[in-house]
Amino acid sequence: MSQQRRDELQARLAAVRARIDRACAESGRSPAEVALVVVTKFFPASDVRLLAALGVRHVGENRHQEAVEKAAECADLGLDWHYIGALQSNKAAAVAGYAAVVQSVDRAKLLNGLSRGAEEHGRVLDCLVQVSLDPPGASGRSGAAIGDVPALVERVLETPNLRLRGVMGVAPLGGDPRQAFARLREVASDVRRTAPEATWISAGMSGDLEDAIGQGATHLRIGSAVLGPRPVVK
Numbered sequence: 001m002s003q004q005r006r007d008e009l010q011a012r013l014a015a016v017r018a019r020i021d022r023a024c025a026e027s028g029r030s031p032a033e034v035a036l037v038v039v040t041k042f043f044p045a046s047d048v049r050l051l052a053a054l055g056v057r058h059v060g061e062n063r064h065q066e067a068v069e070k071a072a073e074c075a076d077l078g079l080d081w082h083y084i085g086a087l088q089s090n091k092a093a094a095v096a097g098y099a100a101v102v103q104s105v106d107r108a109k110l111l112n113g114l115s116r117g118a119e120e121h122g123r124v125l126d127c128l129v130q131v132s133l134d135p136p137g138a139s140g141r142s143g144a145a146i147g148d149v150p151a152l153v154e155r156v157l158e159t160p161n162l163r164l165r166g167v168m169g170v171a172p173l174g175g176d177p178r179q180a181f182a183r184l185r186e187v188a189s190d191v192r193r194t195a196p197e198a199t200w201i202s203a204g205m206s207g208d209l210e211d212a213i214g215q216g217a218t219h220l221r222i223g224s225a226v227l228g229p230r231p232v233v234k
């Protein structure tokens, strides 16, 4: 394994942790309340291994095929894999085979597959409802419309082998992340009225983690700030 890559990841990780500490101090929160999920999509299993040695416990992936292979290669590391990407319903059961958390539950059609996969692996799968923070009518981005969240929450709660932990959101491209995350925080608080144990708020990426922490995020999904720019996909 490359010593140089290790040093680079260590330095970037330290810089991200410093940003988290600073943002927590500014909003009177403890960094212990904020879990760092390092998004390793497009980067090799060797990087995941280096990150684990540097103390990373949670990794995020957004494509099933890539995630299933990487999780198998890294099975000895005892990491929690978070599935954060768009999910096809015919892949849902398979994702439950390696993911500890599925953050991108955006429609009821996924629930049977997730539940079946969790049951096959003899465990309960943590789920977040992904909420769309895009302006109404925006196309092509994922997440349940805010108005559809209560019904989806009900469905998750009544599905065996799934445990609703909270909500996830991505700030809209070009929008104000602080405003978007404030909205997500309101949605999260509505969800907790029916599901008091659903306390997680996954918000914040490399460019907007400070805004997310300011709006109560409990989980950050950080890719490029730790791993560097993603390789270009053609």
Ligand SMILES: *Cc1c(COP(=O)(O)O)cnc(C)c1O
Residues within 6 Å of the ligand: 039, 041, 062, 084, 085, 170, 205, 206, 207, 221, 222, 223, 224, 225
């Ligand atoms: C890729 C990705 C991230 C990480 O993005 P960065 O800007 O590289 O930190 C976070 N969340 C989701 C849903 C992603 O797909």
